[in-house]
Amino acid sequence: MADEQLEEEKPKGKKKLIIIIVLALLVLGGGGAAAYFFLFASSDEPAPEAQAQEPARIRALYVRLRMPGDKPSFVVSLTDTNGRQHFMQIFAEAKTRDQAMVDALTLHMPLVCDRLNFVFSAANFEEIQTNEGKLALQQKALDAVKDVISKETGKSDVEAILFTNMVMQ
Template sequence: MAEEAEKDSAEQGGGKSKKKLIIIIVLALLIVLGGGGAAAFFLLGGDPSPEETASAEPARKDAIYTKIRTLEGKPMFVVTLQSDDEARHYMQAYVEAKSRDQEVVDALELHMPLVVARLNTLFSTQKFETLMTIEGKRAMREQATQTVQSIMQDKIGRPGIETILFTNLVMQ
């Protein structure tokens, strides 16, 4: 009887170890397959292909910044400002034009003397007291943008530039 009990317990113990082994293998397969499926989902299904992106939205060109320079190559404007207090006030401005088309940049460089002359006139007619405010500086930037855009409109048939930027503006 003792021998039969040992035989039964050995058969049951062997069955339990086989069941544990099968359960471990099935769990390992589920983990591997689940991880592989998740990796495939995130890596392959994430971003659209470049062709899909190009067809969905038009490509936006990078901005091109052109320094507005005098014929002598000076990178800034220096003008005397009008003032109510009759004191002499000066403004020094470094100016750049922002566009996204090389053709516009080439036209801007070709017509740089005209652009410089018109901006010089615009800057020298500004009032010191007005430019002391943020609104005054913004208004002058808008006027400068409109001036350069009108020149480009006359020369190449379109405004061409997005905006004029003051990269440095000093007044005294």
């Protein structure tokens, strides 16, 4: 009778062993598949098609627009409609993404500053007290800088003129 119990227990032990081996293989296979998925299949690089469609972002470069003698600001006098005299001080920078344009702005800085002095001194005091007036003055300054640089170099890749400080009194 004891022999019969031993013979019946042996097949149950083999079944347990087979089940454990199958479960271990499933766990190892699932872990390997997950590792492959996380390491190789989902890399951070976009597909080649997405890379071709998305233009490369070039770092912005800024040039301080300075008066001769490295004076950091433009100071102009303005007159309002009542005939009262006011002063405006502007610190300005040009934004571009081309190093050649930075070099051109540096080389032709006296011409750029001369033109900007005319633009700033022709501003209407009442208009530039509003945000829209300041934006219009920035646009006029950008147009003036682009005009000077395009005449001197044949191209103008200046994106914006930024007023980093503006004081009116």
